[in-house]
Amino acid sequence: MPGTPSTIDDYLAALPTDPADAIEEIRLRVHRIVPGITEAIRYGMPTFMLDDRYLLYLGAWKHHIALYSIPPFDEPLQSAVADYRAAKDTLQFPFSRPIPFELIDQIVTELLARRRAADARHEH
Template structure:
């Protein structure tokens, strides 16, 4: 049964305490590096947009944190992400290993710049 979460806080509170801390840390990394991002729930998970375009998503699972930075965010960091289980546009950070917050930060910074460049090129009619 899919739950219709009203907020990211509500979403995070549904997890065990240890996982809540990790999810909140991921959230704070995103907010710190994309302070203009709009936070919402999309596809049943925390989602962030800048300039009206998807930035990143994340989700908690029993054994991992899913992180979704669209295919470009993952292809740009393919070497760094190669040690993690991946799908197209997704990566799994196991809960029994240290979460690479530094890498999440770098991906968010990259995606902010990418969305900003797309916005600027639209404004210039490119």
């Protein structure tokens, strides 16, 4: 990708159709699950920000879509993501398999719940 994109739309425009479509679907789902989420590009990747702090990074690569800064989860979500765990805080969804959008919805929902719980603890 020549240069660093400045928006997620720029990022998508530089991708082949299949990865761009997958990222766009995730983008739409994130906005539906997290009202008020904003978008940015950080580290050259689409980033979803909540209250000026990142909630989720994602990137399209040659063979997969990756979600970053994904912590360990409680069961049963931890088992559901186990096959996709590529590193301590990274999930990879290969293009050789259908992208599990419903699972990604669960991940985003859990990330939002954790953020809200952390924010509530800091308010008291």
